[in-house]
């Protein structure tokens with residue numbers, strides 16, 4: 001028996017990818033596609049095509065390649081939120097904006113289990129913020145599980161691997177983030193088309209989110225300097241990282257071995273889990289978003305530009321993370337899959353009530 005799930009925010013850029021990832025998923029069955037009142041009752045095909053076309057018209061044919069509507073989702077209609085509340089669906093993936101946090105609250109109040117990409121409530125102590133390669137144990141006994149910002153999703157995997165072996169003391173992070181990170185909301189083309197748009201002090205609060213999220217996941221002791229920028233790329237964030245460590249890095253070959261054999265989820269097997277979440281691409285000119293955002297179906301980060309000889313830092317490297325998959329839809333899906341594993345179900349959910357959470 002597959003577990004029935006719904007997506008709220010299913011008509012958005014992340015929600016659309018979530019729906020794709022759920023097609024033929026071996027453990028989950030898509031039970032409802034929910035949008036805001038703007039798209040309720042329309043066909044999913046109509047909303048999908050309208051949004052992808054709008055992005056292409058806005059950014060131009062040379063830049064934005066629309067994602068085709070998957071025929072496997074033909075016939076789906078967008079439901080209103082009230083229909084979900086009235087349904088028996090207990091497990092929900094949420095991809096709503098932060099300002100729509102009340103949607104998540106209502107789902108929690110009605111006893112549902114949520115896996116959420118939204119920044120809403122991410123920093124509240126009670127809500128675990130989870131990238132399972134770094135802190136999967138944090139999910140135990142919870143039913144409101146958040147995954148972090150797209151940059152953080154990759155960064156904590158990288159920092160965890162390095163921390164385990166060498167101890168990370170401080171990190172300096174510069175991002176080159178793709179425009180799909182903004183979802184269907186659009187930038188004025190003059191900011192991002194053939195350009196670089198610094199996000200410092202912008203309304204997006206990306207630098208603040210990354211700093212706070214990494215500390216929430218890996219610990220407050222970590223010193224971080226974060227600088228974020230949007231660049232002229234459709235999908236896949238490129239991130240440059242400089243690190244000082246507690247212990248000597250030693251040989252470059254050993255470091256590459258440490259990164260490429262990092263396998264913190266080796267003891268669990270789920271459909272989306274990458275056995276090795278770091279793929280090292282030790283080539284000049286790599287990693288690049290267009291070539292390297294799709295390792296392990298977008299669930300692994302690609303690391304390159306590794307240098308252990310720098311006047312200021314013990315280590316310099318870069319990574320590419322697929323912001324829509326690993327950084328959002330796939331991250332939430334992986335968390336949900338792990339919660340379906342017998343060892344998590346026993347501690348988190350009562351068998352009789354399916355996915356409903358047992359008493360605190």
Ligand SMILES: NC(=O)c1ccc[n+]([C@@H]2O[C@H](COP(=O)([O-])OP(=O)(O)OC[C@H]3O[C@@H](n4cnc5c(N)ncnc54)[C@H](OP(=O)(O)O)[C@@H]3O)[C@@H](O)[C@H]2O)c1
Pocket residue numbers: 008009010011012013014015034035036037038039040081095096097098099100103117118119148149150180181182183184185323324327328
């Ligand atoms: N894009 C990324 O790479 C990325 C990465 C990590 C995390 N995230 C986070 O994931 C979430 C979704 O991002 P996105 O890029 O997919 O944004 P988006 O394209 O703007 O999609 C937003 C979705 O939320 C729905 N929505 C908006 N207001 C709502 C309301 N009041 N009630 C119910 N539904 C509402 C929209 O429905 P309608 O279409 O009907 O308006 C749409 O389905 C955000 O919280 C974002 O911060 C995004």
